[in-house]
Amino acid sequence: HVVVGILINGFSNKGLMRDAVRFFLKAIDGGLEPNLVMFNTLIEGFCRVGKIEDALKIFKQIQANNLFPDVITYTAIMKAIADKKMSKMALNIFFQMIKQGFIPDAVSYCALIDGFCKQKKIADGYKVFDMMIRSGLLPDTATYNVLLNGLFREGRLEEVSQLFHQLSKRGAKVDVITYNTMINGYCCANKIGEALKFYEDMKAKRMEPSIVTLTILTDAFCKHRRMDEALQMFNSMLDNGPLPNVVTYSCLIDGYCKAQDIRSAYDLYDQMVEGTVSPNIITYSSLVHGFCREGRLDEASLVFQYALDRGLMPD
RNA sequence: CUAGAUGAUCAAGCUCU
Numbered sequence: 001h002v003v004v005g006i007l008i009n010g011f012s013n014k015g016l017m018r019d020a021v022r023f024f025l026k027a028i029d030g031g032l033e034p035n036l037v038m039f040n041t042l043i044e045g046f047c048r049v050g051k052i053e054d055a056l057k058i059f060k061q062i063q064a065n066n067l068f069p070d071v072i073t074y075t076a077i078m079k080a081i082a083d084k085k086m087s088k089m090a091l092n093i094f095f096q097m098i099k100q101g102f103i104p105d106a107v108s109y110c111a112l113i114d115g116f117c118k119q120k121k122i123a124d125g126y127k128v129f130d131m132m133i134r135s136g137l138l139p140d141t142a143t144y145n146v147l148l149n150g151l152f153r154e155g156r157l158e159e160v161s162q163l164f165h166q167l168s169k170r171g172a173k174v175d176v177i178t179y180n181t182m183i184n185g186y187c188c189a190n191k192i193g194e195a196l197k198f199y200e201d202m203k204a205k206r207m208e209p210s211i212v213t214l215t216i217l218t219d220a221f222c223k224h225r226r227m228d229e230a231l232q233m234f235n236s237m238l239d240n241g242p243l244p245n246v247v248t249y250s251c252l253i254d255g256y257c258k259a260q261d262i263r264s265a266y267d268l269y270d271q272m273v274e275g276t277v278s279p280n281i282i283t284y285s286s287l288v289h290g291f292c293r294e295g296r297l298d299e300a301s302l303v304f305q306y307a308l309d310r311g312l313m314p315d
Numbered sequence: 316c317u318a319g320a321u322g323a324u325c326a327a328g329c330u331c332u
C-alpha cells in the first residue's frame with residue numbers, strides 16, 4: 001500500500017494526474033484495496049492544478065469504497081476553493097466538516113486564514129484566528145506567518161512589527177519562513193534597508209538563510225536596478241550555497257532585461273542551458289519580453305522557438 | 316518497540332482585476 005501511495009504521489013506531484021489515476025486504477029485491477037491516503041493524494045493532486053471538479057469526483061469515490069474522508073481530505077479541498085478566491089465557500093465546507101464531527105487542526109485553520117488574507121480580507125482572517133483560539137488550539141508559527149503576510153499586504157507595517165516582537169511571548173518560534181516573510185514584506189514595501197536588517201538579524205541568530213531568502217533579496221535588488229548587488233548575491237550563492245535555482249536565475253534574467261542589459265541576461269540563460277538548472281516558461285517569458293521591448297523581434301521569436309523545442313508550453 | 320506514502324505559511328515573468 002505504501003509503495004503504491006508513494007508512486008501515486010510521485011505522479012501527482014509532477015502534475016501528471018492522468019498517469020496517477022491510471023496507475024491507481026491498474027493497481028486496483030490487480031487486487032489492491034485502495035486506502036484513504038491514496039484518495040487524499042489524488043484529491044490534493046487535482047486541487048493543486050485547480051481541477052476541483054475532478055477532486056470532488058474522487059471525493060465521492062471515497063464513500064463508494066466504504067471509507068470516510070478525514071481532516072486532510074477536507075483541508076486540501078478547502079484550500080483549493082480558497083485559491084479560487086472563494087474563501088466564503090471554503091468556510092462553509094469547514095463548518096460542514098465540523099458538523100460531521102471532525103475536529104479541525106491547526107493546519108486546516110491556517111489554510112482558511114491564509115485564504116482570507118490573500119484576498120485582502122484580513123479582518124475575516126482574524127475572525128477565523130479567534131475561532132481557532134476559542135477552540136483551544138495554540139496558533140503555531142505557520143499561522144503567525146500567514147497573518148504577518150496578510151498585514152504586509154495591507155500595508156499595516158506597524159502591526160507587523162508589533163506582532164513579530166510578540167511571537168515568542170505568544171509561544172510561537174520564529175522560523176526561516178517568518179524571516180523570509182518579513183524580508184519579502186519589507187522589500188515589497190520598498191524598504192530594502194529594513195529587509196536587510198532582518199537578513200542580518202537572522203544570520204546573527206544562527207538561522208540559515210534559505211534559497212528563498214536569498215532569492216527574495218536578489219529579486220529586490222533587481223527590481224531596484226541594483227544589478228551589482230544582485231549579481232554579488234548570486235555569486236555568493238554559487239560560492240557558498242545554497243545554489244541558485246530556476247527562480248533565482250529568472251529574477252536576474254528579468255532584471256538584466258529591464259535594465260536594458262540583454263547581453264548579461266542572455267549570458268545567464270546560456271549558463272542555465274549548459275548547466276544543471278533548466279529554464280522554465282517564465283524564464284523564457286522574461287527573455288522574449290526583453291527582446292520585444294528593444295524591438296528585436298527576430299531574436300524574440302527565436303528564443304520563443306527554443307522554449308517550444310524544449311517542450312515547454314507557452315501559457 | 317520502531318520506521319516508510321496524503322493537507323497549511325515565504326521567492327520570479329506576462330495578462331486580467
